[in-house]
Amino acid sequence: MLDEPFTIFLAAQGVNIRAPEPDLSAFTLLSPPTTRATLELNRDTGRYERRFAYSYQLLPRAPGLFVIDALSIESEGKTYTTDPITVRVREKDPDAALSFYDPKGTQPLPIVFVETVVSKRTVYVGEPVYVEDAVWTRYPRTAPQSKAKDGGAEGFWSEEIRITANAVTKERGDFVYETWPILRRVYFPLTAGQKTIGANEYIVDVMNRLEEVERLRLSAQAAKITVRALPDEGRPAEFSGAVGAFSFSARVNITTVETYSPITLTLEAKGDGNAKGMQMPDVRAAIPKHADIYESKTFERNDCSGGRIRGTKRVEYLVIPKRKGAFVIAPITFSYFSPSENAYRATESAQIVITALQGEEPSETLTARADSLNALSIRHIAGDTKRLSKRGSFIFFYSFPYVYLFLLLITLGAVIVVKRESLGTKGFFAKGRAKNEAKAAFERARANRANGENDGYYSEIEKGLSRYLTLRLHLPRSASKETICSLLSVKEIPKRTLKKLEDVFEALEYARYTPAKNERAPLALIKKAEELITAFEERL
């Protein structure tokens, strides 16, 4: 049909063969050909043979009769030729893609449609009805997007079943379709009568012949279901309301116990059917009068994996024997309706014998615990507290992580600064340090002078001045006076100050070997050094 994609395959195997190129100009090539080529050793001949397979996905452009010419390949001097292929392209049915799929087959099969499959059309109240919507497509690339509309199902309780099946290829009519389930649900009718499960609608994207994504809205089919009431005949008085096929058991966690100590009795019904809403049998009649019983926990669940629904209902009771001796939990009967047998069925749990030994007198705590568990499956409330939080418990809602981070980073910063200071190179403490070292050296010089150590006096002045300048100029301790002076001249220190510095250095060098002119001259030298430092403080 026009606009309907189809595929041709080309495969060959032989020695030294080359793939021929078919003439497909009458059709639109939807995508580059899929190729698979291998080189294999032929064990019979001991020679390598080439094997290739090409597939071309094509779309007819016009109605009519088209012939794909015969193809030939040569291998070891022989020629092998295929038959020509004739393709008949019919006019397109304008509504084909969107036409409603008719399961009875009175309408032509559309290229893409959604088919609804219903497991059973006549059911009993509570009996599961499985409904599956599946996409069938002949388009090369189809992607379901979403459910556009839920058909609804009045009078049913439904549950979705997880889909695990992948796409499969199936034949329908003269066509090959790719099909996969899009939705699977189980419906449980709630009341008898004629019911309808509405048709769901889906949005589906397909790739048309122009390689464009075309969005289609497809409708599944509605399903008419006849729901029969459960028969009154044979209905047991303790009927649980369960419909399906079930097993039933009763068990205890311990068979020997002290009086006034609790035993957990668990009743469990499970099988193919709905667990929700099912009534468990009255267990009280099976318990001796000298034991108390409290319902503590109920669990019901429908497992929808594996394509079927399996219901489980479990009820836990707290049984407290009040008298020592053996006591029996009698068999408990669970009844259900089996649709496959059209009859009510009953199953019994095994008898349980419990030995109660003499224990302590009942305590209020135990009674309170039993009371709190009665008809409750939740934990108890939180107790008293001294304060209620305003912001929740997340630590970043409070200030201490930020304070901690701040202090941590401050500490890191301090470590780095102090370390750099200790290296004596850079930083805002370097200035103070240089001045302090100079001051300390001058103090030592004065002390030396007071002790009559002239050499020590001059040498400390020189040290103080040099150390000050090397620290301030970021120079190594061993830097020469010439280096210091040349660097100072670059830093725009007035020539007069520089001259004064050179004079002081010179005086300090010679003062050790030359007697002082008078008493005041050595003191003037330390004063000059201090003046120089004051002058440098302003400039550096």
Add this chain to the structure above:
Amino acid sequence: MKRTAYTVAIALACALFALPASAIDYYREGNDAYMAGNFDLARERYERALAENARDANLYYNLGNAYYRLKDIGRARLNYERALRANDMHGDARANMAHIRETLGERDEEAHPLLSVFFAPYYSFSLNVLAIAALGLFSALVFAFGAFFVIPNEYVRKALVWTAAALGALTLYFGAQMVVKYRIMYYNNEAIVIATETSAHSGAGEQYEPVFPLTAGMKVQIVETENAWIRIALSSGLSGWMRAGDLERI
């Protein structure tokens, strides 16, 4: 004089950071009412405590229990969710929430195995544990950085560089997990259906047809709001509009 100043400072700090005494009083009265079996009075007291600006996990949890005992599953779950947002390690709230989810037939979605491995800390640890891990790793990183400046030995310094790189990567990893968890817990725009039985509609109004039913306690994602209608999405991918009054934001 000093003692007076300290007393004033402590009183001011208490006034600033502690709740008024009435919130705790209401909480205690709620507990007493609950223990006496008067769940409606308990609910009213807990809500008064909330009105005093308390955001405590235990308070939300107890309120959830009161609603549960009043058979209001929607609001019970809402308050368990809020309790877990206030403290995601609240074991009792987790247990009761699990019970409600089980009752509603909800199941945990299984994550992709690769995602489970990558987000193992996210799934395994609470928000606070992730935060403390990130803080601890960051502290170790800072110490390594500081040591690099202090220790002169070249070999030790090289080792410290590699250690710092590893600690930096781990800090980022745990920090990112913490941020993701925080975002999901506090900014995920989720709500709980509180109406006993309601439906999602195909459009924002009663005139649009119902598309799927919703029951009390179901968790939904808020997509957009239009007048008194909210567009919600379920984890199954279903989407529809519902009345704003039928749900409450967590």
